[in-house]
Amino acid sequence: MDKNENELRQRRDHEQTVFQAQDANDADNSSIMAVDKDSPGVRRIEAIVSTWTIKDRVYFLGALVVMTYARTLAATTMGTYQSHALNDLGEAGRAGMVRTVRQVLTATTLPITAKLSDYVGRTFILCATAVFWIIGPVIVATSNSLGAYMPGFLIYTLGHVCGNILNYALAVDTTTLRNRLFMQFVYIFPSIINVWSSGVIAAKFVNGVGWRWGAGMWSIAAPICTIGVIAVFAWGSFRARRLGLMRGIPSAWGLFTSGKRWVHLFWVMDIPGLFFLAAGLALILLPLSLGGGVAAKWRSAECIVPLVIGVLCLPMFALWEHKWARHPIFPFKHMKDRHVMIILILSFVKSIAGSTRDSYLYFTLIVSFNQGVEGATRINTLEGFAGSVTLIFVAFIVRKYKIVKPLIIAGTVLQIVAQGMLVHFRGGYGKSQLAGLIAGEIIEGIGNGLSSHPSLVAMQAKLGHEHALLLTSCWAVGSQAGGGIAAAISGAIWTQLMPGKLRAGLEAAGVPNAARVAQQVFRSPLTFVKENPPYSVGREAIVPAYRDVQYILCIIGVVLMAVLLPLTFLIDNVSLDDRTTLAKDTESDTSDEPRHLGPNGVDDRRELNTFEDEKRDVPATKT
Known part of the structure; x- marks a missing residue:
């Protein structure tokens, strides 16, 4: 009898060992399948936001305003410092190339950043933003050649990309459709302040201690401004764990501790x-x-x-x-929707039209309009200023009337008018020429405020939470890729036409060594302008070249914008209500079933599938 009992016990122990091994393997595989269906980062932010009180939301918005202001001010002033850096390095003619590299990097990293934000979490992206902001400006400030400048500039650009994705993600996470434009306003309202402050700050550094100190300063200031948002996330995460809302959600660290997870991450990032x-x-x-x-x-x-x-x-x-x-960068299922596809096309083509005109606008303002550092920087930010002010009114209109299509059409019409004005006003020392340029920039900003962000919210309305950020990143990819194409177009036109036109103008004016001087102006126009004031022979010889090339760049913008107008009439006239989306949140790309959240805030079905082995550890209820 004892012998039979021992054999039965040994067989049971052996079977239990086999079953435990199979359960562990199935649990790992099922957790990876759960990641496919609903990303841990999305589930984690949903749990965190569910714990927020009114006071927490106020703290969050305050911290977000501080971080956003620092990020946008850094972006504005760094653009000015870049122009002076390229001038000092004798590489002003390569401004289009630098902008192209930046746009290509941004376009290709936006999708992977969006996926990481969904997969690993918003806090991971926020910390990455701070790290890139620390490293990038330091390298930029210590560079002595274009080859040394570019790595720092690109690292700083990665921080900017992470910040943009975080903005898009938090807008989807924390607002309803009717109120989402108010959150977008939080992100861009610093432009209202920066239009006045950025020029003054940039001029003080450029004319004082130099652009290197201006760029390097942001490696200290910008990361400090992220501490408030990090603290809000950390407190919300702590409270969510204490309430059990994080149960079943893999930690960010846990996602990188398994070889299978690394392989899965490789395919998720595509x-x-x-x-x-x-x-x-x-x-x-x-x-x-x-x-x-x-x-x-x-x-x-x-x-x-x-x-x-x-x-x-x-x-x-x-x-x-x-x-x-396995996980395409562009979710083609949603992109088959006419409404979504047209909005993506609008973002892409509008970026080409605007960026083609703006790539060399800073140099044109200084050479052709005789603007200083402060004035040129301020005029360059007028479009953002006008767009921010317009968005305030647009947000109230959308909240009251719940529609955006008429606004998008009106905004596109205004942008066409603005592009036409900028074709005419492209150089001259008189007040009328400068006033025409400023009016064109303001009208362009108003049109952008009416159409850009409202069209983004209209697209998000037809997407579930799980796919909203990825399609938003595609929208941003279209904008950045369009900017890259615009930079390449403007760079090709500029480098092809400008040297010859400069030489012809200088020769016609009788300037000695015209070919050599033309190359000096092409490489370092800001240095030449300091030595040749308005109405001098050299200055008057080069102004027509800048006017002529800027004319070609503006014509391209007008043509592209005119092509877009018929497309705006094909957008769906969606009604934005108090839901976060008009679509059902899907469990996967092939399922339209609604999610079933249990009392702990986690999908009950996912709990059953992913953590089935945990049930065996729960003692049976006595009857």
Whole structure:
């Protein structure tokens, strides 16, 4: 009898060991499947926000305002410092190339940042923003060549990308459709202050201690301004854990402790797709912006070969995304919706139109309009100022009437008018020319405030929470890719036409060594302007060149904006109510069933699937 009992006990122990191993493997696999259905970062922020009181929301908005103001002021002044850095390095003609690299980096990192925000969490992205802000400006401030400048500039750009994604994510996380534009206003209202303060700050640094100190300052100031938002998230996370709302949600650290999770993260980030997209954009756009000039390098093999490879990479990207990508960068299921697709096209083409005109506007303002650092910086920010003020009224209109389509159409019409005005007013020392330019910038800003963010909210209205941030990143990718294409177009036009026009003007004015002087002006126009005041022979010889090239850039903007107007009539006239979305939150790309949240705030079905093994640890209820 004892012998039979021992054999039964040994067999039961062996079976229990096998079952435990299978359960552990199934639990790991099912947790990965749960990540597929609803990302841990999304579930974590939902749990945190559910614990917030009115006081917590006030603290959050206050901290967010401080962080956003610092980020937008840094972006505005860093743009001015960049122009002076390129001038001092003798690389002013490569401003289009620098802008192209920035836009390509931004466009290709936005999707991966959005996915990381959903997968790992908002706090991870916030901390990454602070780290990039610390490192980038320091490298920029200590650079002595374009090759040394670019790494720091790109690291700072990554911090800007993370900040943008965080803004989009928090707007979706914390607001309803009717109130979402108020949150967007929180992000862009600093433009109202910056239009007056940024020029003064930039001028004080440029004319005083220098642009290097102005850039390096942000490595200290900007990260400090993120501490408030980090503290709000940390407190909310602590309270959510104490209430049990985090049960079943993997921690950010836990997501990186398993080999399977790393493999899963590789496919979630769609690294092969990102490679094809980044290679395609970079290899097409960079040769366009680098070519031109006196030597017409774009006709050489060093420009033609990258162009050919880049053209091949984009079809490979489309093929990969359509056939093999497990988690495509662009969710094609939602992009088949006409409403969503038109809004993405509007973002893409409007960015090309506006950025083509603005790529060299700072240099045109100083050379052709005789503006100083403060004036040129201020005029460059007028569009954002007008857009921010307009958005206040738009937010109240949307809250009352719940519709955005008429606003989008009106905004597009105003942008076409503004582009036409900027074609006419593109240089001159008189007040009328400057007033016309300023009026055009303000009207452009009003049109942008009426159309840009309202169209984004209209798109988000038709998406579930799980997909809203990813499609929002696609919207931003379209804008940044459009900016990259615009920078390449403007860079190609500028480098191809400007040297010849400068030389022709200088020769016509009888300036000695016209060819050499033309190259000096092309590389460092701000230095030449300091030595040649208005109405001097040299200054008057170069102004027509800047007017003529700026005219071509503005014409491109007018044509592109006019093409967009018919598309705005095809957008759905969605009604924005008090829900966070007009679509059902989906559990996966193939399911339209609503989520079933248990008393702890976590999906009951996910609990059953992912943590089935935990049930065995719960003692049975006595009857």
